[in-house]
Amino acid sequence: MKTLVKIPLMILCALLAFFAVTFTIYVFNLDMKATALLEPLLEKWYDDLPRDQYL
Amino acid sequence: MKTVEKIVNPVPRAGEQSPSKIYDPRLKVRARREWRGVKDTFYDYTRWLYLVSVLVRFIAVPRNVKGFFRYRWMMSYLFVMHGMDKFTIGLRDEALRITHTSFNYVIADVTEAISKCFRGDRRVGNDKEFSDRCVITDENSMVTFMMGFDRFKNPTILREVPTMFASNIFHQFNVMHYLDIAQEYGIPGDVCPMPEAEAGISIDDDFCVLGACAVQNNTTCDGSLMGNGIIAKRLERQYGIPTFQLATPLRHKEEDVLEYAAQEIKNAIAFVEKHTGAKWDWDLYFASAKRVNESTRCRIAQLEINSTPYPQFFGAAFSLYNDTNYMGNSGRNEDFIKIDHKLLELAEKGYREKRMYAKEYRHRCIIWGVQPQYTIDMLYWLLQCWGIVPLADMLSIINTDMIAEEDTPENREQAYRDMAMLNMEMIMRNHTHGGYKVLLDDLWELCEKMNADMVMMWEHMSCKALTGMHGMFEEQARERGIRLMWVSHDLCDPRVFTRSAIRDQVSAYMRTVLREEPLDPSLEHIPDDEAY
Numbered sequence: 298m299k300t301l302v303k304i305p306l307m308i309l310c311a312l313l314a315f316f317a318v319t320f321t322i323y324v325f326n327l328d329m330k331a332t333a334l335l336e337p338l339l340e341k342w343y344d345d346l347p348r349d350q351y352l
Numbered sequence: 353m354k355t356v357e358k359i360v361n362p363v364p365r366a367g368e369q370s371p372s373k374i375y376d377p378r379l380k381v382r383a384r385r386e387w388r389g390v391k392d393t394f395y396d397y398t399r400w401l402y403l404v405s406v407l408v409r410f411i412a413v414p415r416n417v418k419g420f421f422r423y424r425w426m427m428s429y430l431f432v433m434h435g436m437d438k439f440t441i442g443l444r445d446e447a448l449r450i451t452h453t454s455f456n457y458v459i460a461d462v463t464e465a466i467s468k469c470f471r472g473d474r475r476v477g478n479d480k481e482f483s484d485r486c487v488i489t490d491e492n493s494m495v496t497f498m499m500g501f502d503r504f505k506n507p508t509i510l511r512e513v514p515t516m517f518a519s520n521i522f523h524q525f526n527v528m529h530y531l532d533i534a535q536e537y538g539i540p541g542d543v544c545p546m547p548e549a550e551a552g553i554s555i556d557d558d559f560c561v562l563g564a565c566a567v568q569n570n571t572t573c574d575g576s577l578m579g580n581g582i583i584a585k586r587l588e589r590q591y592g593i594p595t596f597q598l599a600t601p602l603r604h605k606e607e608d609v610l611e612y613a614a615q616e617i618k619n620a621i622a623f624v625e626k627h628t629g630a631k632w633d634w635d636l637y638f639a640s641a642k643r644v645n646e647s648t649r650c651r652i653a654q655l656e657i658n659s660t661p662y663p664q665f666f667g668a669a670f671s672l673y674n675d676t677n678y679m680g681n682s683g684r685n686e687d688f689i690k691i692d693h694k695l696l697e698l699a700e701k702g703y704r705e706k707r708m709y710a711k712e713y714r715h716r717c718i719i720w721g722v723q724p725q726y727t728i729d730m731l732y733w734l735l736q737c738w739g740i741v742p743l744a745d746m747l748s749i750i751n752t753d754m755i756a757e758e759d760t761p762e763n764r765e766q767a768y769r770d771m772a773m774l775n776m777e778m779i780m781r782n783h784t785h786g787g788y789k790v791l792l793d794d795l796w797e798l799c800e801k802m803n804a805d806m807v808m809m810w811e812h813m814s815c816k817a818l819t820g821m822h823g824m825f826e827e828q829a830r831e832r833g834i835r836l837m838w839v840s841h842d843l844c845d846p847r848v849f850t851r852s853a854i855r856d857q858v859s860a861y862m863r864t865v866l867r868e869e870p871l872d873p874s875l876e877h878i879p880d881d882e883a884y
Contacts, residue, residue, distance in 0.1 A: 319404075323397050326437075328404075329381035332430040333884075336380075343424040349557045351586060352537045 354805045354833040356716050358739075359661055361708040366392060370874050371441045371736065377879035381434050392444050399452045403433055403459065410463050415477040419470035423558055428519035428526045429466075431884050432459060435522035438729040439668050442736040446702030447709045450665045450695055454673035457691050458518075461676060466514045468507055472562030474591075487624055488563040488593070490580065491517050491550065492571040494778040495682045496771040497598070497620040499644075500637035503684045506630045510680050512550050515559060517726075520549075520844045521672075523884045524727045524851075527844050530556060539578070544722075544814045545845040547571075547579030554583045565627035566595040567620055570602075572780040574816060596623040602785040604776035613772035634759055637767060640683035641757040644774070647677055650692040652752055657703050658743045659802045664699035664707065666742050667731040671723070674748045679779050711871055714739035715835070716803055720746045720795055721810035721818055722784070724841045728851050734808070737855075737875040738862055743802045747779045749794070784818060791821060792828060799834055806835040808858070813842045813849070837861045850881040 322328050366389025376383035387393055407429070410416055420426045436459075440451055470476045472483035485505060489495060491512030498508045519526050527545065530552030535541050537555055539548060553559055566587050568580045580597075587593040598620050601609035621632055651674060654665045673695075677688050717740045725731050725745070734740040755770035756763040776782075783790050795807065809825060812818070829836035839857045842848030859876055862868045870876050 319401065320397060323385060323400050325384050326382050329431065329434045329437075330379070333380045335430065336427065339427050342421065343427070346422070350533070350537075350555055351557065351590060352555050352582065 353835065356803060356805045357661070359708065359713045361711050361713075363708070365442075365711070366444055370872050372872070372874035372878065374437075374441075375878050375880055375883075377882070380883050381431070382437055382883075385437065386441065388444055388448070392448055395448065396440065396452075399436070399456060400433060402456060403436065406456075406460055406463055407432065410467065413467065413470075415470050416467060419466070419473065419476045419560075422476060423515075423560070424529065424556075425515050425519045425526060425553070425558065426466075428523035431522040434884055439732065441729055441732045443709055443732070445707050445709075446664055446698045446705075447666075447707065450698050450702075451667070451669040453691060453694055453698065454665075454669045457687075458672055458676050461680075462514050462518045465509060468509055469511065469514065469560040469562065472509075473560040475561065483562040484564045485628055485630075486563045487628065488566045490567075490569050490571060490576075491546075492576065492679075492778070492780060493567065493569040493598070494679050494775045495684070496774045497567065497617050497624065499640040499682055499684060499771065500621070500632040500634060501624065501628075501630050502633065502636060506624075506628050508684075509563065511559060511563075512553075513680065515553055516546070516550050521726045524844070524846050525884065527552075528847065530558070531845060539582075542814055543578060544573055544575035544812070545843050547573070547575040549844060551579040551582040554579075554586050559583075561591050561593075563593050565623065566593050567598055567623070568595055569598045569775075569778075570600055572784050575814070594623075594627055596620055598775070600772075600776050600781070602781065603787065604773075604782070605786045605789060609776070610769055610772060613776055614768040617768050617771045617775065634764060634767075638757055638759045638763075641755050641767070641770070643683035643686060643689055645754045645757055646689055647683065647692050648752060648754065650696050651678075651748075651750075653696055654699055655744060655748075655802070657699050660703060661713070662703050662706050662708065663741055663743055664702040665695060666744070667735075668725045668729075671745050671747045672726060674750065675779055678750050682774070710735045710739055710741075712739045713741050714868070714871070715806040716741050716743055717806040717808055718744055718795065718798055718802060718804045719808050719810065720783075722780070722812035722815045722843065723747060723810045724812070724843045724854070725810075727844055727846070728854065730854065733855060733875065733878070734858065737870050737872050738858065738868070739871045740806065740808075740858075742808075743804055744798065746783050749798060750779060750782060751777050784815075788821060788824065791818070792824060796828065796832060796834075799832070804834070806837065808837050808839055811838050811840045813840055814845075815843075835866065837865075846881075852877065852881050 367387040371386050374382045374384055374386055443451055471479050472486050486507050486509050488509045488511045491510055495508050527549035530549040531545055533556045534548045534552035568584055570577055584595045587595050598616055601613050603609055657664050681688050719742050731742040734742055756766045840849055841854050
């Protein structure tokens with residue numbers, strides 16, 4: 298019986314935690330802010346790739 | 353002057369009253385997301401989760417990771433959610449749902465296109481069997497000549513869409529690198545930056561290389577022809593991909609060009625059959641034709657709703673969805689019909705409930721000319737800041753005629769003419785070429801039909817197709833009492849006209865010519881020039 302109560306409770310807690318984390322990321326636009334930090338590093342990566350330029 | 357009734361929104365906006373607080377000059381993205389009230393914020397959050405899931409599913413495939421680190425333009429797709437935020441400013445209720453439904457589907461479609469590109473790409477997935485079944489086309493090509501081929505067996509890949517066009521929606525600076533490359537190789541800087549960037553991508557070795565063959569179209573301008581030449585040379589000579597030039601007549605309103613255009617379609621089909629080994633299937637063609645007609649009916653119904661005092665499906669999302677459906681799909685994918693119906697259902701509900709998406713509607717506006725509205729949130733800003741309702745835009749005013757959809761011997765011959773007609777009247781070409789009837793007369797007819805009192809003319813600095821008619825637009829607008837507002841831009845090169853420079857032209861016109869004050873003064877100057 299205890300397990301039967303425990304499992305839905307754990308699922309509910311996990312869902313609430315998922316909502317709390319993702320909603321915070323969503324509201325404060327943390328996803329895009331973090332991505333914007335990556336951009337200069339990626340630019341450098343792409344600049345360093347060898348290219349076969351051809352016209 | 354023509355006047356339209358000003359309508360004040362009797363319902364206060366849910367959530368925050370002005371979206372101006374979400375901008376921060378120190379950031380390249382929004383400071384936070386807009387608070388739209390509990391119901392709409394939660395809806396927006398669920399769509400955000402959906403887009404996260406699309407991106408996660410995409411990046412979970414190892415070859416997509418490899419492609420991500422190979423191609424510079426892939427970086428833009430990190431900013432998909434930022435792009436979505438641009439096109440939902442101030443929106444609530446049905447308009448928010450319409451924008452998400454249409455735009456999210458376009459994003460999912462583009463993601464699928466990228467996956468296909470990487471699967472067949474000689475440098476990434478290198479699935480030769482798959483690549484040998486694919487046909488690649490231009491970003492501005494109608495794919496009518498593929499309507500009778502199985503879209504699963506012979507995928508059509510509009511290679512430039514994910515590479516240049518869609519990626520620029522999410523990141524306004526992403527093509528500057530390619531423009532610089534093109535100009536380093538001596539291509540002049542005064543051609544349209546869209547084909548110039550595509551040429552730059554080809555020169556910089558940043559296109560996926562795949563396909564049994566390619567079909568290019570003489571799209572709309574000198575820049576596009578130049579770009580096609582550069583791209584075709586590399587495709588054929590370096591990669592050995594045979595390329596067909598689908599030469600479509602530009603004077604598409606003249607009847608005597610139709611037979612020639614139909615013959616060109618037959619030639620393109622024969623070319624695809626020869627290089628892919630596939631056979632044209634009339635059952636598939638007529639099934640696609642039925643879907644083209646159904647999409648046309650839905651688009652006409654949407655425009656009818658927009659001609660009432662309560663327009664519902666407008667802005668960049670309307671245009672982008674029509675672009676994708678009409679040109680990139682051409683009835684081949686049945687899922688678009690489901691989306692068409694869902695969008696129409698939402699719009700009808702919004703219309704019945706008289707939904708408005710700003711405090712006041714002051715002007716009803718047609719957006720005309722070569723438009724940069726994919727890279728900036730201009731049309732939503734017009735509505736929120738000045739109460740100007742963007743009813744329809746030039747790229748969305750496409751074919752409204754029904755094509756033959758029953759399989760009969762006569763209709764099989766008619767089908768070539770229908771495909772040719774759709775191809776000739778594709779987006780951009782249908783209004784920028786074909787004489788002044790399609791550029792000017794069609795505009796005034798549309799103003800009448802949509803009850804518009806204003807036209808915003810996008811003046812693309814590098815586009816030669818429209819520059820000769822500047823004076824005629826002014827003269828004819830004056831005769832009809834239409835307010836004509838010129839707004840200059842340089843499409844996807846933000847160094848020539850920044851977002852502020854574009855918006856300031858509207859504000860200057862509204863203050864000095866119309867002597868009006870903004871609905872929301874806090875939106876007049878938005879610090880987003882450096883934002884993606």
